[in-house]
Amino acid sequence: MGKSKTKNQKKSRATANHVAEEIYGAIPHSFVFNRGQIGKNVGQLIEDMRRVMEPYTAESLKVRKKNVLKDFVAIAGPLGVTHFMIFSKTPTCVNLRLARLPKGPMLNFKVVKYSLVKDVVSSLKKHRMHDQQFTHHPLLILNNFGSDGMHVKLMATMFQNMFPSINVHKVSLNNIKRCVLLNYNPETQEIEFRHYSLKVVPVGMSRGVKKLMQERFPNMAKFEDISELMMKGANLSESEAEQDGEHNITELPQVYSGRGNMASQQSAVRLTEIGPRMSLQLMKIQEGMGDGNVLYHTMISKTEEEIKEILKRKEAQLKQKQARRKKQEQDVAHKNEKREDHKKKSLEGIKKKRAEEEAEEDSEVEDPGNQDDRPAAVESDDEVEYYRQAVGQDPDEDMFPSTKRKHSSERTHGPAKKRKMSPGKSFGKDRDSKSPKRNGPGGYRRDGNTGKGWKKSGDGEKPYGRKMSPGGKSFGAKRTGDRESFGGKKRFEGNKSFGGNKNKDRSFNSKGPKSSSAFRKKGAGAKQGFKQRKGKG
Numbered sequence: 001m002g003k004s005k006t007k008n009q010k011k012s013r014a015t016a017n018h019v020a021e022e023i024y025g026a027i028p029h030s031f032v033f034n035r036g037q038i039g040k041n042v043g044q045l046i047e048d049m050r051r052v053m054e055p056y057t058a059e060s061l062k063v064r065k066k067n068v069l070k071d072f073v074a075i076a077g078p079l080g081v082t083h084f085m086i087f088s089k090t091p092t093c094v095n096l097r098l099a100r101l102p103k104g105p106m107l108n109f110k111v112v113k114y115s116l117v118k119d120v121v122s123s124l125k126k127h128r129m130h131d132q133q134f135t136h137h138p139l140l141i142l143n144n145f146g147s148d149g150m151h152v153k154l155m156a157t158m159f160q161n162m163f164p165s166i167n168v169h170k171v172s173l174n175n176i177k178r179c180v181l182l183n184y185n186p187e188t189q190e191i192e193f194r195h196y197s198l199k200v201v202p203v204g205m206s207r208g209v210k211k212l213m214q215e216r217f218p219n220m221a222k223f224e225d226i227s228e229l230m231m232k233g234a235n236l237s238e239s240e241a242e243q244d245g246e247h248n249i250t251e252l253p254q255v256y257s258g259r260g261n262m263a264s265q266q267s268a269v270r271l272t273e274i275g276p277r278m279s280l281q282l283m284k285i286q287e288g289m290g291d292g293n294v295l296y297h298t299m300i301s302k303t304e305e306e307i308k309e310i311l312k313r314k315e316a317q318l319k320q321k322q323a324r325r326k327k328q329e330q331d332v333a334h335k336n337e338k339r340e341d342h343k344k345k346s347l348e349g350i351k352k353k354r355a356e357e358e359a360e361e362d363s364e365v366e367d368p369g370n371q372d373d374r375p376a377a378v379e380s381d382d383e384v385e386y387y388r389q390a391v392g393q394d395p396d397e398d399m400f401p402s403t404k405r406k407h408s409s410e411r412t413h414g415p416a417k418k419r420k421m422s423p424g425k426s427f428g429k430d431r432d433s434k435s436p437k438r439n440g441p442g443g444y445r446r447d448g449n450t451g452k453g454w455k456k457s458g459d460g461e462k463p464y465g466r467k468m469s470p471g472g473k474s475f476g477a478k479r480t481g482d483r484e485s486f487g488g489k490k491r492f493e494g495n496k497s498f499g500g501n502k503n504k505d506r507s508f509n510s511k512g513p514k515s516s517s518a519f520r521k522k523g524a525g526a527k528q529g530f531k532q533r534k535g536k537g
Contacts, residue, residue: 027137027164028082030057031072038089041116045094046087048117048276052180052195053085054134056164069289076101083162096280097290098158104288105295107158112190112279120275128197129274137164138178138195147186151285151296155184155191173254179271189298193278196271200256203249203266 032050034042050059058081072084084099094111121127140163145156159182181194220226248268255263285296293314302310387395 025080027056028161029080030083030085030162031061031076031081032057032085032087033061033063033072034087034089035069036088038087042087042089042094044116044118045114045276049085049087051117051134052138052276053162054137056137073102073289095283096278098162099289100158100161102289104286104290104292105154106286106288106290107155108283108286109191109280110283112281113277114279115275115277117275120273120277124272126272127274128199128272133177133197136175136177138180139166139176139198141179141181142184143182144184144186145182147184151282152184154285154296155282173252174257178274189281191280191282193276193280195274195276197274199270199272200252200258200261200267201270202259202261203268 030053032046032053034046038046050057050061058079069086075081076084082101084097084101086097086099088095088097094114096109096111097106098109099106121129140160142156142159145152163180177198179196179198181192181196183192183194184190185192248270249266250269252261252263252265252267255261256267261267281298282296283298284294287293287295293311384395384400387399
């Protein structure tokens, strides 16, 4: 089991990570992408430029047709991107725009001519390019950018800020494997872009000895002595036989990777081009991200009056834009207020409707017979009154049927009252449905087909065999011949009488001399009921 890390080790590692993050955040990063339609060759040129800008660039950046420049600007802030290289193509030329985020400026270049990496490598007899060269950023070399002109100085500053700065006192030479050369030609006003691979070899020894130090053993079959290898060299290519001179020999301050490259020793620095190549010509410089004032233009020159007029036009456009934006904000706020008011009113209406529904439900629970007739009755009363005022006479009964229902329901809705029996009427109508024993004693006639009794009155024939509920539904009705309840006997026991003094001579009086006849009728009624039940079987 390994030892656990101490507090000092954890603290030192956290400090190192924090410093690394700060250093990484201070290094410039870039996006290389295209806008609009481009061909296959320009697409490959973009891939080659991403290779040049490694490792501080997005090598797998995906660009869609619907993406606009604002999308890249929005995502560049969180990722720490500081520069854009935007390629575009027109029917006549290829253009390159260099932009500094987030507020510009933007430099517009015309790509006069270019060569891809594959074209450069295929033209060399021997090329030197491997993945370890792209783990560190390249060394930037600017040439002839000290000429007069603000646009030239601005170009030099833009190119310098695109690559990480190097501290010559702390830099490690082993990290420098590539270099980018930018050469400005004042006569043609073109910039030559080149990308090279670096190699350092020791000097002061013959080529044969260098071969031996590199563990490459030449063919010595034609030599009689080993001294010939040291003095003349054998089977060396033209590139290997290239003479080194003062233009590329220097003294190394540090030990460099490679055999024989020691500190304070003479070594030769050799460059091998790995591509791509470009010839750039500056067209114009703009403020902001391509939408500001033109600071410099190669083809067009304007006087101060024209510049002032352009500035006034720009200010007017900005004012109009601000006014439109302010109006849009006001319209949006007004629409939001209307929406909120409408929402508030809708909620109030919903609450009111729910309250009314709950009140109706409560009233229906208390008086279920009134649930269907109440609104119709009110409405029909209004119609009847309107008809009476308009025509001058009462409407027919069939014209407003809901009014009739209302009056009938009002008669049934009232509290039940004890009715006094008239001398010519019998009480059996009210008790007949509750007690099956009282089907016959009153001497009432029964319909042989329906088994129900009918009563004649001044209003017409009315059924009394069933008691009607306020809503029109019958309850408590029983078929003739039912033997479920004999509660009627208990109700008629004792000295109680029904109907007051007027009913003393009736057959249902419990006291008096006519009780025997009533008993005989009762028996006859029971016998008649028994026959009816037997017939219904």
